[in-house]
Amino acid sequence: MTGLAIGLAIVAALLAFGLARERREFRKLRRWASQSRLAEAPEGKGHWGEVFELLNRHRRATLKRRRQLAQLMVRSRRGAQALPYGVAVLDAQYRLDWSNEAARDQLGLDPERDRGQPIGNFVREPEFVEYLRAGDFSHPVQLQASGRQARILSLQVVDFGAEEHLLLSQDVTGAARLEAMRRDFVANVSHELRTPLTVLAGFLETIRDLKLDASRVRDYVALMAPQAERMKRLIEDLLTLSAIEHAPAPPPAERVALKRLLERVRAEAQALSAGRHRISLEVAGAHDLVGAESEIASAFVNLASNAVRYTPAGGEIRLRWRSDGEGEFSVEDTGIGIDAEHLPRLTERFYRVDRSRSRETGGTGLGLSIVKHALARHQASLAIESVPGKGSRFAARFPASRLVAAAQKVAG
Amino acid sequence: MGMTEHISKQFEADLDTTRTRVLQMGGLVEAQILAAINSYATGAPDLIAQVIENDARVNGYEVAIDGACGQLLVRRQPAAIDLRLIMAISKIVTDLERMGDEAKKIARMSKRIHEHGTHQAQRFPAIRHAAQVAVKMLRQALDAFARLDVASAAEVLKEDSEIDSEFKSVLRQLITYMMEDPRTITSALETVWVAKAIERIGDHSKNLAEQVIYIVKGTDVRHTSFADVEREIARE
Numbered sequence: 001m002t003g004l005a006i007g008l009a010i011v012a013a014l015l016a017f018g019l020a021r022e023r024r025e026f027r028k029l030r031r032w033a034s035q036s037r038l039a040e041a042p043e044g045k046g047h048w049g050e051v052f053e054l055l056n057r058h059r060r061a062t063l064k065r066r067r068q069l070a071q072l073m074v075r076s077r078r079g080a081q082a083l084p085y086g087v088a089v090l091d092a093q094y095r096l097d098w099s100n101e102a103a104r105d106q107l108g109l110d111p112e113r114d115r116g117q118p119i120g121n122f123v124r125e126p127e128f129v130e131y132l133r134a135g136d137f138s139h140p141v142q143l144q145a146s147g148r149q150a151r152i153l154s155l156q157v158v159d160f161g162a163e164e165h166l167l168l169s170q171d172v173t174g175a176a177r178l179e180a181m182r183r184d185f186v187a188n189v190s191h192e193l194r195t196p197l198t199v200l201a202g203f204l205e206t207i208r209d210l211k212l213d214a215s216r217v218r219d220y221v222a223l224m225a226p227q228a229e230r231m232k233r234l235i236e237d238l239l240t241l242s243a244i245e246h247a248p249a250p251p252p253a254e255r256v257a258l259k260r261l262l263e264r265v266r267a268e269a270q271a272l273s274a275g276r277h278r279i280s281l282e283v284a285g286a287h288d289l290v291g292a293e294s295e296i297a298s299a300f301v302n303l304a305s306n307a308v309r310y311t312p313a314g315g316e317i318r319l320r321w322r323s324d325g326e327g328e329f330s331v332e333d334t335g336i337g338i339d340a341e342h343l344p345r346l347t348e349r350f351y352r353v354d355r356s357r358s359r360e361t362g363g364t365g366l367g368l369s370i371v372k373h374a375l376a377r378h379q380a381s382l383a384i385e386s387v388p389g390k391g392s393r394f395a396a397r398f399p400a401s402r403l404v405a406a407a408q409k410v411a412g
Numbered sequence: 413m414g415m416t417e418h419i420s421k422q423f424e425a426d427l428d429t430t431r432t433r434v435l436q437m438g439g440l441v442e443a444q445i446l447a448a449i450n451s452y453a454t455g456a457p458d459l460i461a462q463v464i465e466n467d468a469r470v471n472g473y474e475v476a477i478d479g480a481c482g483q484l485l486v487r488r489q490p491a492a493i494d495l496r497l498i499m500a501i502s503k504i505v506t507d508l509e510r511m512g513d514e515a516k517k518i519a520r521m522s523k524r525i526h527e528h529g530t531h532q533a534q535r536f537p538a539i540r541h542a543a544q545v546a547v548k549m550l551r552q553a554l555d556a557f558a559r560l561d562v563a564s565a566a567e568v569l570k571e572d573s574e575i576d577s578e579f580k581s582v583l584r585q586l587i588t589y590m591m592e593d594p595r596t597i598t599s600a601l602e603t604v605w606v607a608k609a610i611e612r613i614g615d616h617s618k619n620l621a622e623q624v625i626y627i628v629k630g631t632d633v634r635h636t637s638f639a640d641v642e643r644e645i646a647r648e
Contacts (some may be wrong), residue, residue: 113559121558124439321562341538388537 002166006023015203019071021045038062046137066215078306090157094119094132106153106169119167142172152176181348190352192234192365196227219260237366241349244295244373251382254403256289256296264297264319269304276313285323286406291378299374302367303394309363311391327403337388346384347372348398371396378402423488427497430480433560434501434508437473438554441511442547444470445613448518449543452606470512475503491613496630498600500623503559507616509625511550513617514609521609525602536603538585539593542610545571549617556624566641568621575614582607 025048032041038059044052080087086103088096095118099109107123114122120129123143131141140156152173158166205345206212212220266281273279289296307317315334323330338346343351350365368382375382379399386392444463451459481502484490490498549571556565586600586607625641626632 108555110559113561118428121432122555124435124442124444124554126436126440129436129439243520312549341537341540 003210005328017310023412033316038271060108061184062130078334084170085147086153088167089118090119090165090168092165093164096122097130097164103167104168106151106171111112112250123155131155133158140168140170142176184350187367189238193231199227204246234364234366237364237370240298241366241370241373244377247377252292253290254293254314256291256293258321258406259283261293262319263296265300265304266319268301269308269319272305273317277308277311277317278352279308279317281319283321285321285326285327287323287403288406289327289378290402290404292374295374295377299396302328302371303329303396306363306394307333307335307392315391324402326400328395328397329398332391332393334391336390337390338386339388343386347382367411420488421491423484423494426480426488426492427486430477430484430501431497433473433477433480433552434504435558437470437477437505437508438550438557439443440466440470440473441508441515442550442554443551444515445510445518445543445547446516446524449540449547451519451608452522452525453540455522457523460519462524464516467512467516470509474505474509478502481505493627494520495632496627500627504620504623507619511613511616514613517609518606521602521605525606528599536582537584538578538606539603539610541573542582542614543635544576546610546613547616549575549614549621552606553617553624556621560624560628562625564627564636565621565624569641572614573620575611579607579611 025044028042028044029048029051032039032055041052041055041059043049058141059181063196078305080101083090083100084102085107086100088099088103088107088109091097093117096109096111097114099107099111103109105112109122120132120406125143126345127141127143131137137157137159140154143155144151154170154172156166160166205218207220230314236252262281262283266279266397269279304319311333313334318330318332320328320330320332322330338353342351345351346353348370349369352365372382375396379402381397383395383397385395394411444466446461447459447466450456451463463599481498484498485495488494549568552564552571555570556559584603587604589596590600
């Protein structure tokens, strides 16, 4: 009897102990499962240990997958970040979800702050608002706003995923400007040639149709001559420009005797000035240049004659050559100067700050283009500084590789 | 957007739509000002015509947005920041409409100036610079409104003095021209109107920025010195 009672008591004690453990382990499991973070499962006793071990294995696999996904996301974000295009992810209502650095730069979007706002709240150009409203995204839309640093942007919306949109933006300022230059060039050449031609044709008609006395005819011919001269100059400039532009090979490596060349530049400037300006020449440094003499000469002469044209009578023009390490030919004048806004476009063909003025002084509108191309072929650069009303300074800078020690001066 | 909870989601949606429309109107006005200034520089007749014609669209926005504000006030009877937002919007829209008028005025003047024949428009970097500052102010004020960004709105207030001093320098320059050569008086006087219009645009942008501060802080900073405004903003 007592044996049975003792046995029962032991069984009861064991059961109680077992139950207590079960409850304890179960509480552990519940505590673990109720955490929001995916923590490591606790160690367990008996068969609980097996369960916890399984859970831990599961946890490790999940964490690994999660890490891989996170890496993938970081990589794709990084990829989108590195794109040279502005990228913005928009939801079905065109509200901003995410955008990259380029989009901040081009469109002024702040990916953190502007999240959830309609894109139209920030890209407010009427053309874009209309583009979104119309909903035809087969073509990009171009925005030109000087509020965005005079940039031209091409924007396109692309549908992707379920009711989501991608907004791509690209800075097309360079391409658009090139296109405009090409258009302008054809229009300008025709215009520049037609103007003198119209004058010539008019006089020819008059002379043919009217009976004029000889002195009258002489007067008309005298008026026609400068027009023909102007056309000739223009065509010569065009030919020079196209020769320099299309010359495929690098310029020949002739030695260009600088001293002689500079004297020639001064002589031509003086001839053009006809005594209206003081023109000085300073040479410092005993170097000659290596390159195509004809091209360098045409660049220097163009710079000097521009100075003569745009400096009122009585002004001063200083031609200067300096070589130490690199070579620099500069032309400084006390002329009318140029507003800063024109400087970047000055070397474009036919670009003119003041149309009427440039034509009356006999410019063809091609001089600085010739200078730019001729210099570029010699790895030289053109630097322009100017103060309106005070004067300008044009400097052609040659790298050391283009300099050689000057030839020994031959007596005489 | 950290606005207080609304009983009605619809109200919030209506308010957002109205805000977006105000910003679109701002974008149109900005484009109008830029086109007007370009027309002053170039005298391009189609640009002038376009600015004058588009002013009707600006006015259309004003009427429509004002109507929407009235509806929101009557139907929803909003309070606190929502009420301030709606009141500010109806003032902002008035300022934008006036800026549109100034752009139209500049286009009209440009037409007249260029009809007189040769004009020294290129000689006026000061006008273009003032216009650039004015457009930048408007842009920044609109951004501040979109983001309800008080600090950025306060910066706009500071920039207004730059336009004022630019305006004075234009005046001085014009006076010099007129004294040197009386034949320039007619075109110089018309240029004064252009400069004045730009200066007014700066003032309206400033008003706009003040409204942004009012929406967020609930303080009226009109007719307050800049230093006081900064102090006011810093207070929480």
